[in-house]
Amino acid sequence: MSGQSQSSVQTVVKPATVTHGTVATLKSPTRSQRLRYRTKVALREPTTIIGVLAAALFAYLIVVPIISMLSDAMRVQFGDERRIKQDVGELTWYYIDRVFLSRISHDLFWEPLVNTLSVAAGAITLSMLVGGTLAWLLSRTDMFGRRWFATALIVPYMLPAWTFALAWTTLFKNRTVGGQPGWLESIGFSPPDWLSYGQLPVTIILALHYSPFVILLFGNALRRFDSQLEDSARILGAGRLTVARKIIMPLMRPSLMSAMVLIFAKCLGEFGVPYVLGLPVNFDVLATSLYQNISSRQVGVGAVLAGAIMLIGIITITIDARLMREARRFVTIGSKGSMNRLSPLGILRLPATGFAALMFLLSVGLPIGTLFLSTVMRVPGQFNLDNFTLDYWIGTNLNTVALQTGILLSPDLWNAAWNSLRIVGVASITSGILGLLVGYVVARTPVKPLGTFLRQVTFLPYLVPGIAFAAAYLSLFAVPRGPIPALYGTTLILMLALIADQMPYASRAGIAAMTQLGKDPEEAAQIAGAGWFRRMISIVIPIQKGSLTTGILLPFISGIKGLSLFVVLAVPSTDVLTTYSLRLVDYHYTQAANAVVLIIAGLAYFGALLGQKLTKTNLAQGLGN
Amino acid sequence: MPKINLSGVEKNYGGNSANAVADLDLEIGDGEFMCLLGPSGCGKTTTLRMIAGLEHLTAGEIRVGQRVVDSVVDGVFVPPEKREMGLVFQSYALWPHLTIERNTDFGLRLRKMPKAEREQRVDQVMKTLGIEKYRDRYPSQLSGGQQQRVALARMLAVNPEVLLLDEPLSNLDAALRLEMRAELKRLHREFKTTIVFVTHDQWEAMTLATTIAVMSEGELQQVGTPNDIYERPANRFVAQFVGNPPINIVELGDGKSEVSQLANAYLGARFAELRDAGSIGIRPEAIRLADAERGVADGAVAGQAEVTGILPTGGSWIIELTAGGEKLFMTTHQSPEVEVGEAVTWWAKSKALHVFDKAGQRMEVADRLMRPAKLH
Ligand SMILES: Nc1ncnc2c1ncn2[C@@H]1O[C@H](COP(=O)(O)OP(=O)(O)OP(=O)(O)O)[C@@H](O)[C@H]1O
């Protein structure tokens, strides 16, 4: 307690004549002296230099490709001179006109757009219904086995989405496409096209794949929701319905909206599912339309499409950011007295559990089971003992054109697996470390604009769906530019694209970790006499070991199961597991493709489990990428 | 020879903010135990961090011994790791991934001290601070007080010539605080280190420091021995910041209140030189009550008041007096013989008066006039 609490302290007091020591006051420094001094302080530590280098690196890896792609959309591309009647490189509206206004704009853009929107709308509705119900059952009722289901029902999201697509074709494929028939076909029932391909299956699969989003986001909101709020309204005389409408819904809206927006953004960039299920009936979404234009070397048109996808993505994420801010306003409501009461389900307890179990079967058991069975059966759908075989896994001298051994004996698989591990591994480790460095610079640099730039530039890829980002990479690195040789067809381009694509997550993790750590431990080391490098090695990195592990593992898992980035940039010699299995699908080696997808699913799933063990956290929540 | 010398030091964190530290001139002598004292946000931590080199200057110069370690004009900046100082953070900032022993010998390892010598040194420091039992534990397994000792041990191990401490006791409970204070004082004697100690607790400053520097809003108010600061506060801010219960301030200018008129009359009648005085301060313990045997002392200022409150503080009492709406606080170590509601006569000796001019500065002339016997 000191006298300062007394109000009369406010009196303005001039500094006293200092009685202790006499010092000639120095003349105040000039502007240039200040500048020299500050530069000296800033450059003494590598932080600023690292920051500048990182900023340059990310500008090159993230900004330049996007700009290059956008400029492709406005310039005459090689091979189009005749048609456009302008020279290569001149400014033109041709591609924009072609995509949005020309006769073929319907096929190129508008129909894929409508398809994308309607698939997304369907998937959102369905996943809201299913995921919302499950979220409520899991978090607010006395359903049986809630703990187990809480983990089990998230599993679909850990598997690559097109696992489901392949399972679907395995079951429902009809004669429209060559290769092995589906199970239904082979037992004599021919499914119609609308059931086998196109909108319906794509919608259902995306809904199943993304309902874990709803379970997580909506479930969290429900868990945080304070039953006392409900009670107070009831005490004031509100009926059950009024409470639901006036209290619960408004508070839940941000999390529901946010889940919707995220699912939409994911659907927008989703390539594998519509590719596998849409191609046979020419059902195109924006991502597949973009892919087809890129693979037929329609660079200009591809750039316009990618730009359009990017724009929609940016709008969506902006909306999401708004909603999250709104949601944060509500979060404080779940106060200390927060409690949540479980509603007894009564006689519905068993049926509700049955529903959850059914959803698990449909979204995990059935697809994985189907895929697995398909790889050990000669003729699809026939359950005779002699129909079973391990040939597709480990057989030799098979009677096929290209793939004459079981998949595990094929050097191509091991090559692809090695590529996957190498590319994704290197990219994840690099982006994890870069993320920590970005976090370090953002938290430490005295040059504030540098931190801001780094934060924003590393966030940029988040706004761009993977396939559009890949298109941007193709545009920049397909040809040699200056000292950089053409990188298309190398593993380096895949690594670079993947690093850039993972930076949003990596840098967000790094910034969070470094901000949380604060300056003190490092400054203490500095005082003790440790230079910058020593502090990094002995203090910063060891303390951040945990978050670095997560920062590497999460991108690794999502990279292993990622497809849309690779499908544009990989060539057969740089195949990763995902593109390899897609190639097998294209060649109608159904069993082999399914086997590869199972391997990927296994890697992703056990990777996630391992991560969970290592970091003792629920990784499923962080798998939003 | 002064150990640390700050001249014209200024710090602005940028933006439109006011100076966190403005035009600071301060000398810290060799072996001194200097306390930086001031209310929250007055720039104590900033000053300490500038001395350590963790914060750069906006203007000014810092010297340690003969060496210029920081100068804006000359473009000199010696980084913290080269200043050979010790700094104990308010948060302790122990390294969570290292054991207590490794925390303590970190600096010695950096200095590449031979193993045997290092171990001996660490043993010695850990013993001194009583943490040798915990050498293999991690910081998270220690209590706040134990962590604080480790933070100290870590700095003492390298035997720095200057030890900077930023409110190191503020996270401790009262008993531990007392113990650590004694310990710090002992360490100061034993290691003969120059210590700069930041606190906003006047009691802590009074008991520990050889010299106190009082700061307010980035500006240095007074530097002096604890006694100086208390007995001869350089201005109203210092007078009011130091002392508990706080000093009674009587405004002279308006003459509206009863006490004010009284004081005006008292000063005016005796000392023509003090006609410009703006206010006077009377410490609570300087106020006495007149009783039957002993009336008002000769030449004392005195007045009538009503007792409006008696607050026992354990062994002493705070008595609240009200005179014409104005409150005066006094303390006494004798059980008060008055009761609430009683009318009393209070008085204070003239040499106990602190006279401030209209700008709030101490009027030295008043001291010469009223404290002739006690020259400083
Ligand atoms: N990093 C910073 N950026 C901007 N302003 C700052 C920063 N650090 C401190 N300040 C400001 O400078 C002033 C002095 O701060 P300082 O931390 O030195 O106060 P203090 O005397 O140590 O206070 P306390 O007793 O609360 O620790 C305050 O007004 C504070 O808001």
Ligand SMILES: [Mg+2]
């Ligand atoms: Mg402070």
